[in-house]
Amino acid sequence: MNRRDQTVDLDEFGRFAEPALLILISLADGPKHGYAVTEDIAGFADVRFGPGTLYAAIARLEARGLIDALDADDRRNPYELTTVGEKALRARLASIQAVARVGQKRLASA
């Protein structure tokens, strides 16, 4: 991936890149509705999304087929990770791990 591609990527996801990634991580251990996703992310990442940001990210993920809405539970739709979403999340986390390993290795040798 060259530098030009990276620039286009960031433009496409904009401020919803990190919320989208955290939502995928939240859904990795089972379906959740919006409120549960917010609480879960607040628990493991210490970040609390506003409702506008949360649903802008959910809409993008759903539009790209990375998550699916299940039947409504009360008024709230739980969402689940799709196979495509799971593959994408695995790939992204592997990439993050690789970067983290390099960083830790360099810090250890510094």
Add this chain to the structure above:
Amino acid sequence: MTWLLRLYPPRWRRRYGAEFRALIAPQRFSIGTAIDIIGGAIDAWTQPQSHLSARAASHPEGETIMLARVMRLRCAGYGAKVTLVDGLKGAGVILGGTLLTVPIALWLRRSGASSYALTLCINGWLIFYVLSLRYTTLKGWPGRTQAVFMGALISAILALTLLAGWVGRT
């Protein structure tokens, strides 16, 4: 805060309205949450995701494209970080705008310009404040969302300013 839901497009409300209402109904009003919801509404109008969904579903290489797209997600913290440089840029816009409008306002006062021009110039720094938001509060939002948000605020400032000019004239 559920009334803010009316700001979203009808199509978006039909899809997410009920669960969005359930999410925000128990929350107490806060400026930060209101701005977030308004930003989300502008985003929903300017970047409707349902169109993308229909296109992706009919695309024969949809899965590959989806994977390629999601792999572009960034890691680390959440949202666009407002750096010191961003803060300085925002402050620069406000200060620059103020330094520009003050002498013009003084000159207009001396030359006996109309009350409209004078009030517009006096309140001009507010417009520069709104423009500075793109480096701070609105940083990271899509360009069109920023434009709509800032355009609406500037329009409101202009309307109030002209109203004040009219009141000052009568």
